[in-house]
Amino acid sequence: MSKGWRIIGAIVLVLVLLGAICIGVGFMTGGDVADIYSTLDLRYNLSGRWEQYSQWAITSFNNIVEGVRGLW
Amino acid sequence: MGIMSLIVPKQSEVTDINKQKFLPELGRLLTFMVEEDRQTALAMYSRLFDDAEDEQLLQNLLESPTRQAVVIARAYDAKERKKQLESPTHGEEQTPGFVLAIDRLYQQVAPRHLEMAEPEEAPAEEPAPVVNQFSLFEDDAHPIDDSEYVPFQIEADTVPIAEPVEELPVEPELSAPAEEEAAEGEEELPAAEPRPEEEAPLPEEEEPQDLAEAVFGEASAPAQEQSRHEEPAEEPTEPSREQAPAAESAPPAPAELDLDYIPETKRKAKVFLLILYVLLAVPVTLAGIVLLLIPTVLVLALSLLVIGGGSAVLIAAFSGFPKLADILIVVGTAVIVLALGLLLLWLFVWFIGGAIGGLIRNVIELGRKWCYEEVPV
Numbered sequence: 001m002s003k004g005w006r007i008i009g010a011i012v013l014v015l016v017l018l019g020a021i022c023i024g025v026g027f028m029t030g031g032d033v034a035d036i037y038s039t040l041d042l043r044y045n046l047s048g049r050w051e052q053y054s055q056w057a058i059t060s061f062n063n064i065v066e067g068v069r070g071l072w
Numbered sequence: 073m074g075i076m077s078l079i080v081p082k083q084s085e086v087t088d089i090n091k092q093k094f095l096p097e098l099g100r101l102l103t104f105m106v107e108e109d110r111q112t113a114l115a116m117y118s119r120l121f122d123d124a125e126d127e128q129l130l131q132n133l134l135e136s137p138t139r140q141a142v143v144i145a146r147a148y149d150a151k152e153r154k155k156q157l158e159s160p161t162h163g164e165e166q167t168p169g170f171v172l173a174i175d176r177l178y179q180q181v182a183p184r185h186l187e188m189a190e191p192e193e194a195p196a197e198e199p200a201p202v203v204n205q206f207s208l209f210e211d212d213a214h215p216i217d218d219s220e221y222v223p224f225q226i227e228a229d230t231v232p233i234a235e236p237v238e239e240l241p242v243e244p245e246l247s248a249p250a251e252e253e254a255a256e257g258e259e260e261l262p263a264a265e266p267r268p269e270e271e272a273p274l275p276e277e278e279e280p281q282d283l284a285e286a287v288f289g290e291a292s293a294p295a296q297e298q299s300r301h302e303e304p305a306e307e308p309t310e311p312s313r314e315q316a317p318a319a320e321s322a323p324p325a326p327a328e329l330d331l332d333y334i335p336e337t338k339r340k341a342k343v344f345l346l347i348l349y350v351l352l353a354v355p356v357t358l359a360g361i362v363l364l365l366i367p368t369v370l371v372l373a374l375s376l377l378v379i380g381g382g383s384a385v386l387i388a389a390f391s392g393f394p395k396l397a398d399i400l401i402v403v404g405t406a407v408i409v410l411a412l413g414l415l416l417l418w419l420f421v422w423f424i425g426g427a428i429g430g431l432i433r434n435v436i437e438l439g440r441k442w443c444y445e446e447v448p449v
Contacts, residue, residue, distance in 0.1 A: 032397075
């Protein structure tokens with residue numbers, strides 16, 4: 001199991017370093033987060049989905065709270 | 073030391089095979105010993121194989137390298153031994169226990185060598201007469217003119233290991249690996265010095281002194297002289313060469329080794345305690361498993377979520393970004409998210425195999441420890 005931890009740790013470390021390098025290079029070569037967000041929003045409707053999930057989470061939380069109050 | 077002291081007999085093929093398997097394995101198992109002692113022990117076991125008269129008996133007595141390693145380990149104190157070897161009075165200490173242990177084996181498997189090795193009164197010019205010495209280090213049994221003999225040279229000056237009798241405590245000086253000496257022996261035979269089988273027979277007192285004798289002979293000389301003065305009547309005379317076959321035909325008397333006795337035990341359950349333990353352990357273990365399953369399932373769900381998200385981001389990176397820089401940023405983010413997902417997935421595996429499996433294993437182990445006892449057979 002400890003060997004597994006070492007192997008997985010090494011893989012994760014390599015992937016994180018690779019990702020960090022990619023992000024760094026992307027920012028250095030003119031990447032922009034606002035452009036990325038707008039592109040993704042246009043393609044996947046991120047803001048609509050975010051709102052949808054937020055509404056679902058809030059409704060679920062309220063239901064749970066009411067259920068707990070009903071128990072008492 | 074004469075030329076004939078440099079020879080030992082070749083072994084039979086069967087013995088060679090056993091020896092080849094046995095000695096390397098034993099050598100690996102004896103690494104707890106001081107290197108000098110280890111080499112000495114291996115040389116003695118090598119000698120044991122060479123001189124064994126009954127291979128079946130030898131195999132029965134040895135059983136396995138592990139068994140012999142246990143025997144030696146019981147008779148060996150590495151710390152004490154190091155102190156002895158480093159002390160200025162080195163050479164005057166008592167015989168190491170492991171030497172005695174191996175010699176007892178030797179006395180059982182090669183009694184004929186013992187008889188033949190008991191020497192007569194040595195001549196005055198002999199520098200280190202072998203009298204009343206450990207049997208393992210005496211061997212006059214090999215005929216001089218046997219064509220099967222191979223040269224085997226030991227420099228006794230550089231290997232002054234004493235092997236005294238038990239009542240005469242003389243510490244062997246272990247200064248060089250005997251096997252290496254043996255290996256060197258063949259190479260060191262000078263050209264001017266012909267091979268033993270080509271030479272004319274030497275006088276009786278220069279006849280074969282074996283490896284162990286060469287190793288132990290010199291340093292044990294004082295003890296030998298002392299024992300000769302103390303117990304002259306007990307020394308048997310050396311049998312003639314005509315008597316040797318008769319002695320060879322007589323099978324060696326099997327004897328029990330008391331030194332390496334390991335009592336056999338078996339596990340016996342304490343029934344009441346076992347039932348009680350099962351009644352308590354099963355619900356407790358189940359509760360523990362359930363408790364551990366909650367974070368396990370959560371971690372699994374999270375890891376799947378993260379891996380799914382990372383994959384989606386990675387796919388999105390190649391779906392319409394106009395700039396390479398933006399693609400790089402998205403790909404980098406996706407790779408980091410996937411790495412996190414992999415870590416979480418491994419955490420799930422660890423929960424299943426390490427935590428839950430470990431809990432079950434430990435409960436079973438604890439049950440074995442508490443509810444079973446070792447009883448002699």
